[in-house]
Amino acid sequence: MSEPRLPSWAVVSDERRAHIERVANLVRAWSAELAPTQEELNRWLRATYFHDALKDAASARLRELAQIDWEPEDLLHGPAAASIAESEGESDAQVLDAVRYHSAGYAGWDDVGKVLYMADYLEPGRNFDSNGRESLIRLVAEDFERALFEVARGRVSWVRSRNWPLLPETSEFWNALLESR
Ligand SMILES: [Fe+2]
Ligand SMILES: [Fe+2]
Structure with a gap:
């Protein structure tokens, strides 16, 4: 099987493409430690x-x-991408849910959703709290679920700091993380 790459239906600026490649590189770096098949x-x-x-x-x-009908509209790119990916032949429901909910969080995720959610936030091109995020990048291999909790905490706090409502999916995800601690 050839290595996954950006799909032919992608509509991305050069900057966006670079972000996606940094997320992919972080996922590959974690795979050296997490040793997935x-x-x-x-x-x-x-x-x-x-x-x-x-x-x-x-x-x-x-x-x-x-x-x-998610607001703000910026959140729609995940569900839209999941919809095209499915029509183009992606049949793994968890891969589709990872894409669909990558901005929101989702209580029903397996590792694919969790890895993407963390890598999207922690990729080194983002320019806030670089020390905290660097230690979270290391924590993923040491304590995967704790890293997920810390990333979700950062992401939920950011949404709340802007006085944006939490999507129902985000609240459910956050509550499930709290309950599993
Ligand atoms: Fe996104
Ligand atoms: Fe992203």
């Missing part, structure tokens, strides 16, 4: 290459594909 690593990478593939697409197209 090649098949599992390919799932992680398929989700990675799909996740922002429509981030720069026109909003009318995103709304049409996403079939979900």
Whole structure:
């Protein structure tokens, strides 16, 4: 099986493409320590290459594909990408859920959703709290579930700091993480 890459239907700026490659490189770096099978690593990478593939697409197209009424509109690129990926042959429901909910969080994820959610936030091109994020990058291999909790805490705090409502999926995800501690 050839290594996953950005799909032909992607609509991305050069900057976005570079972000997606940094997320993929972080996922590959973790795989050296987490030692997934090649098949599992390919799932992680398929989700990675799909996740922002429509981030720069026109909003009318995103709304049409996403079939979900999330606000703000910026959140629709995940559901829209999952919708095209499925119609183009992706049949792994967990890969699709990883893509669909990558901005929101999702209580029903397996490792593919969790890995993407963490890598998307921790990739080294983002320019906030670089020390804290560097230690979280290391924590993923040492204590995967604790790293996930810390990333979710950072992401939920950020949404709340802007006085944005939490999506129901995000609240469920966060509550499930709290309950599993
Ligand atoms: Fe995204
Ligand atoms: Fe992303």
